[in-house]
Amino acid sequence: MQGRATGKSEAVYERLKEDIESLRLRPGAKLSEVQLGEELGASRTPVREAIRRLARDGLVDFVPGEVARVAPISLGGVHALFEFRMLLEPQAAASVATAGAADERVLVPFHDLLKRLEEFDESFRALDAAAQVRSYTKFYEVTEGFDQAVIAACRNPYLARTIRDLRSQTVRLRHLSHSRPRRMLTSLDEHRAMLKAITRGDAQAAEAAGRHHLAQTRQALIDSLTSQDLTLGRDVQVDLTG
Structure with a gap:
């Protein structure tokens, strides 16, 4: 029972x-x-x-x-979450790049992801706006694959576990940050930069690319939360002082 x-x-x-x-x-x-x-x-x-x-x-x-x-989504919550993520995720990307420079086997899933991203990018740019919106799921599969690959390859188990524990929050916000096709295109470029840096074994570039991606994602979320065409529900607390 x-x-x-x-x-x-x-x-x-x-x-x-x-x-x-x-x-x-x-x-x-x-x-x-x-x-x-x-x-x-x-x-x-x-x-x-x-x-x-x-x-x-x-x-x-x-x-x-x-x-x-x-749980409501607030600007204050977004700022706090991304402040924390910026302490963790760029460092994890750098850790993976360093590990990959020492052992090429670490880089295998990242080479595969880079190939998948390039294939998706080519097909995505050929679509009209309506079809682009319908293809979001495929894009999420690539980005989720990247996030999970970083967690799996990160050599610091405490860092990896903390990032994994934040996934529920970051996945929910992902749908807001990519609410417009133009943002998806820039996010594709940002993931390409992160993947290329990792596959080169360039820890400094991987960390910088990860930090840039998070900063751009945070701004896209702020734009979505404050736009007049986004409805989050009557009970949502949008904290403009956060």
Whole structure:
């Protein structure tokens, strides 16, 4: 019985996590255990367990006197997250480049990713705007592959674990930062620069390229959060002082 409950909770957790990260469940959306249970064919216990896990991931908030809700996205939160990421991810990229310079086997997945990126870039630029939007998923597969490859190849286990633990937050924000095709094109160039630096074994260039990418992504997020055509929901707190 416990095994079945645990398995159901895991399935509910993965479904809700995917919906939150993809913004199908918008920031500020209320999460009713009863309603979610009916939609997902689950009892309240696995739904409650899944929501608690999502709260530990930072994707769900508990509001006193109300049901749980999808954690809001604020400018203050974006600034804090990217300040932290800039301490971690460029250093991880540099670590991987250094390891690759000493052992070429480390670089194999990065050479493969660079080839995939170049192929995607060529096909993406040939599409019209509507088709470009529909191809976002393929782009995310390449960038997610890059992030996971850096985590796997990073020689510092504490650094790798901390970056991995932030993935839920960064994946959700990724959909906002690439909300416009033009930003995707610049992000492609930024990932190309990071991949080329790593495959050359150039730690300094890899760190600089990683820092530049994060700075550009942060600005794209700020633009999305403050634009008039983006609706994050009535319950979202956009902290303009952060």
